[in-house]
Amino acid sequence: MNPFLDVALRSLAVYFFMFAAIRVFGKNQLSQLNAGDIVLLLLISNAVQNAMVGSNVSLEGGLVAALVLFGANFIVKKIIFKNPKIKSLVESDPVILIKDGIVDNIKMKEQEVSFDELEEAVREHGVEKIEEVRLAVLEVDGNISVISMDKEKSRTNFSRHKRKYPRKSHKY
Structure with missing residues (x-):
C-alpha cells in the first residue's frame, strides 16, 4: 500500500x-x-x-x-x-435549563450540569438570581446562554451574545 x-x-x-x-x-x-x-x-x-x-x-x-x-x-x-x-x-440540540426562573432539574441531570455551574453562568451574565432568568440554554458548543427579564421596564434583556461571524463594517 x-x-x-x-x-x-x-x-x-x-x-x-x-x-x-x-x-x-x-x-x-x-x-x-x-x-x-x-x-x-x-x-x-x-x-x-x-x-x-x-x-x-x-x-x-x-x-x-x-x-x-x-x-x-x-x-x-x-x-x-x-x-x-x-x-x-x-451535534446535540440546545437544551433549556431555566425557563421563566424555574430550573429544569431533569435536563440538568441529563446534561450533567451542576447547579453550581448553572449559578456561575447566570452570574457571569450579570443576573443576580435564578428567578430573574427568562431563559438559560445549554448551547451546542457547551456554553450557557442567559436571557434575563428587566422587571422595571417589563422587557427582555439579552446578555453577551457571541457572534460566530462578526458583522462587517459598512464604508460609505
Missing part, C-alpha cells in the same frame, strides 16, 4: 474516532477547559499521532496527516450545514 494513502486512511480513522468520542462524552466538556482538560488533550494528541502516521515520520507524512484532518473537518462541516438529519446526529 502507498505510504501516504496509509497515513491518510489512519488519519481519517482517528478523526472520526475523536469526533465520536467528543460526541459521546458530552458538549459541556467543551465549554471551558481547565488544566486537566488541557493535559488530556495534549496526551490524546500525542497518543493518536503514532496511530495516524505509523512508521512514516517524514515531513511529508505529517503534512499528509494534517491535510487529511483539515479536509475531513471541512467536508464534515459542509455536510452538517446542508443536512439537518446528519446535523442532529452529530
Whole structure:
C-alpha cells in the first residue's frame, strides 16, 4: 500500500474516532477547559499521532496527516450545514435549563450540569438570581446562554451574545 494513502486512511480513522468520542462524552466538556482538560488533550494528541502516521515520520507524512484532518473537518462541516438529519446526529440540540426562573432539574441531570455551574453562568451574565432568568440554554458548543427579564421596564434583556461571524463594517 502507498505510504501516504496509509497515513491518510489512519488519519481519517482517528478523526472520526475523536469526533465520536467528543460526541459521546458530552458538549459541556467543551465549554471551558481547565488544566486537566488541557493535559488530556495534549496526551490524546500525542497518543493518536503514532496511530495516524505509523512508521512514516517524514515531513511529508505529517503534512499528509494534517491535510487529511483539515479536509475531513471541512467536508464534515459542509455536510452538517446542508443536512439537518446528519446535523442532529452529530451535534446535540440546545437544551433549556431555566425557563421563566424555574430550573429544569431533569435536563440538568441529563446534561450533567451542576447547579453550581448553572449559578456561575447566570452570574457571569450579570443576573443576580435564578428567578430573574427568562431563559438559560445549554448551547451546542457547551456554553450557557442567559436571557434575563428587566422587571422595571417589563422587557427582555439579552446578555453577551457571541457572534460566530462578526458583522462587517459598512464604508460609505
